[in-house]
Amino acid sequence: MKNYDVIIIGGGPAAIVTGITIKKFSKNKSVLMIKEDTEGLVPCGIPYIFHLLGNDADKNKMGPKPFVDLGGEVLISMAEAVDKIKKTVTVKTGEQLGYKKLVFATGSLPQIPDFIPGHELENVFYIKKNYLYIKDLASKINGFSNIVIIGGGFIGAEVAEQIAASGLTVTLIESESECFSKAFSPELSKIATEALRNTSVKVLTSSLVKEIAGENNRVKQVVLSDGQRIDADAVILSIGYRANTQLAKKTGLELNKYGDIHVDQYGRTSIKDISAVGDCAQTFGFLTGRSDMIKLASTATAEARILGHNIFGVRIKKCSAGTLGVFSTEINGLAMAAAGANEKNAEEAGIELISAKFTSPDRHPGTLSDASDLTVKLYASPVDGSIIGGEAWGGKSAGEIINIISMAIQKSITVFELVSFQIGTHPLLTSSPVVNPIIRAAEEIIYNVLKKDQK
Numbered sequence: 001m002k003n004y005d006v007i008i009i010g011g012g013p014a015a016i017v018t019g020i021t022i023k024k025f026s027k028n029k030s031v032l033m034i035k036e037d038t039e040g041l042v043p044c045g046i047p048y049i050f051h052l053l054g055n056d057a058d059k060n061k062m063g064p065k066p067f068v069d070l071g072g073e074v075l076i077s078m079a080e081a082v083d084k085i086k087k088t089v090t091v092k093t094g095e096q097l098g099y100k101k102l103v104f105a106t107g108s109l110p111q112i113p114d115f116i117p118g119h120e121l122e123n124v125f126y127i128k129k130n131y132l133y134i135k136d137l138a139s140k141i142n143g144f145s146n147i148v149i150i151g152g153g154f155i156g157a158e159v160a161e162q163i164a165a166s167g168l169t170v171t172l173i174e175s176e177s178e179c180f181s182k183a184f185s186p187e188l189s190k191i192a193t194e195a196l197r198n199t200s201v202k203v204l205t206s207s208l209v210k211e212i213a214g215e216n217n218r219v220k221q222v223v224l225s226d227g228q229r230i231d232a233d234a235v236i237l238s239i240g241y242r243a244n245t246q247l248a249k250k251t252g253l254e255l256n257k258y259g260d261i262h263v264d265q266y267g268r269t270s271i272k273d274i275s276a277v278g279d280c281a282q283t284f285g286f287l288t289g290r291s292d293m294i295k296l297a298s299t300a301t302a303e304a305r306i307l308g309h310n311i312f313g314v315r316i317k318k319c320s321a322g323t324l325g326v327f328s329t330e331i332n333g334l335a336m337a338a339a340g341a342n343e344k345n346a347e348e349a350g351i352e353l354i355s356a357k358f359t360s361p362d363r364h365p366g367t368l369s370d371a372s373d374l375t376v377k378l379y380a381s382p383v384d385g386s387i388i389g390g391e392a393w394g395g396k397s398a399g400e401i402i403n404i405i406s407m408a409i410q411k412s413i414t415v416f417e418l419v420s421f422q423i424g425t426h427p428l429l430t431s432s433p434v435v436n437p438i439i440r441a442a443e444e445i446i447y448n449v450l451k452k453d454q455k
Contacts, residue, residue, distance in 0.1 A: 003098035004032045006311065007089055009079045009247070010105030011035025012129065013043065014278025014300035016064050018103055021308025023070035029312070032073045033064055034091060039131040040064075043297050046127060047158035049138050051165045057135035082251040084271050101273050101311055104248050104261060105304075108241035108279035108295050113150075118212030123219040123234040127155050144233035145169060148222045150209055152179030154329050156238035157196055161331055164200045171202040171230050173209055173222070183327040185342035185377070188391050195331040241295050243280045256282050256291050266314060267307035277307045286322035286409070287341055287388060288349045294325045326406045328399045337402035340409045341379050341389030353379045353388060356444030362395040364425070364432035374398060376437035378405070378415070380445050385414040392437075397430070404438065418442035 006022055006029060008015050015033055022031050045053075045060040053059040064074050077091040088096045110126035113119050123144075125137050141147075141163060149160045152174030164170040172179075178189035179196060197203045208225040212235055222230045243260045245253075254262040254270040260283075261276040263269055269276050276282075278300035285292045309316050328337035346353050357377035363370065372395030379389035390405035392398040408418065419442055425433045 001088070001096050001098050003030075004073075004100070005029040006031045006101045006103065007097060007099040008033045008103040008105055009089065010103075010107055010278070010280075011037065011040055011064060011074075012105065012107045012278060012300070013062070013297045014107070014304045015103070015105035016062075016067055017301045017304035018105060018277055018308045018311075019064065019067040019072045020070060021305050022311060023067065023072050025309060025315075026312060027071070030073070031067075031071075032075060032097065033067065034075045034077055034079050034089065034097075035064070036076070036078050037131055038076055041129060041131050041134060043129050046129070046134055047155060047162050049134060049162075050141055050159060051162040055138040055141060055166075057131060057138050061131070079247060082247065082274075084251055084274065087273070099273075101275070103267075103307065103311070104245075104253070104269075104274070104276040104280055105278045106244040106247065106280045109244050110237065111240045111242055113209075113237060113239060116209055116212060118214055118219070119237070121212055121214040121219050121235075122217055124212060125234060125236045127159060127236065127238050141234075142166065142168070146231045147171075147234050147236065148173065148230055148232040149236045149238060150222070151238035151240070152176070152193075152196075152203070152205070153182060153238065153240070154180065154327065156236075157192075157331060158329060159236060159238065160201045161196065161199050169202075170200070171204065171222075171232075172196070173207050173224070173230075174203070174205045175208050177206050179203070179205065180329070180336075181344070183325070184336065184338050185391060186344055187377075188336060188338065188342075188393060191334075191393060192329070192331060192336050195334045195336075199332045240293075241279065243295075245280055248276065248280065258282075258291060258293055260291070265306075266310045267303060275307055275311060277303045283323035285349075286324040287346075287351060289322065290349075292323060292325070294323050296325075296327070298326060299323055324406055324409060326402060328402060330396070334393060335396050335398040336391075336393040337398045338391045339389060339402050339406040340387075342391065343379075346379070346389070351388070352382055354382045354445055354448065355379045356441050356448060358435075358437045358440035358444060359394075360431050360435035360437050360440070362397045362431050363429070364427050368427065371395075374401070374431060374437055376401060376405075376441045378418075378438070378441040378445060380415050380442075382449070385416055385445070385449070386412045387415065387418070387442075401438065415442040415445045419446065 081090040160172040211223040279295040359375040362374040374394035392401040
């Protein structure tokens, strides 16, 4: 039996970054990655396979080469059993492998809507993070005329926009009053939904699917609860993901109420020498301290770096205070991003906040050909002015602006500190220093607080 210092089960972003980090900082440790598929995909890039990447999944490949280049080993197989006493992993061939440390990085799987009759019909698809599955779906997509997508979150909306851009008829069905409502504030959700409606996608919100109707075991229509029937050659379900924890449960790892593997802030599970990271592992809200359901590659890789550094003993203490949740997308040329608290999730969590927003061109002068209006909305604590959330929308710079706001939230920077935020500017690259939207939004909050206090 071959033995390793670390065995990682899984081959997605969390697994790869965990392996890379271990091999970089513990070079003499032997690390094996067990993954089921030879090829992998960049998860966030999957929607763009259906148009921008020309229906070619090969243009969105992701693999463990950086890990292998550092001396890591990869075994293409399925881990079928873990003996936590003997510290062995048994793979599909029956081979047993020994470990000193074991990492579950088994990712997530699409939610299957058992409550919708017809979900098992032919030509009902999911957005699986699986190279062969998505490659097959991409090859079939132009053979359909009418496609219905159920779910108006990031993946559903992005897939809808991309497929519609290739000339197919696409209807998106969302049960909430606006798309993106799980991540964006009501204001930005409305803006994002309108941006989607301005494409050729037909968007139906506040709509519930009653049934996926078929003929000869193949999709024919989607029936809504109000009786409306929508013709469909294919249905794509995008209603969220659940942790892939079947093996973890079989191993005896503790799961939380969502079915995620329970871990501490260093990624350690309830069983000695077994850790978990990424979509399969529990996350704690940065602001609430409670378990949440955030499953993002960006979050997973941050957790993976923490685990990789600390797997053989705590080297970097208290390096994570919880999962913040930083989201971004682009629909019909409008970039949108959010981090932390907003009016909706703050109210649900019982968190008080104040907010202000400011809009300015993202170039100066704003008459430059590639200039776009950029709006920044900041959310702060009314007690001490610390930044607890933010949103940005407009040009592509919104994607990096939100990362600045995310850092401000994580470091408990206040609006009073932001007004003296020293920035670099250039006409072709940034907003004017006179009207930087982050600084001006912070000023607006200070003004509103002072104005209120003076009453």
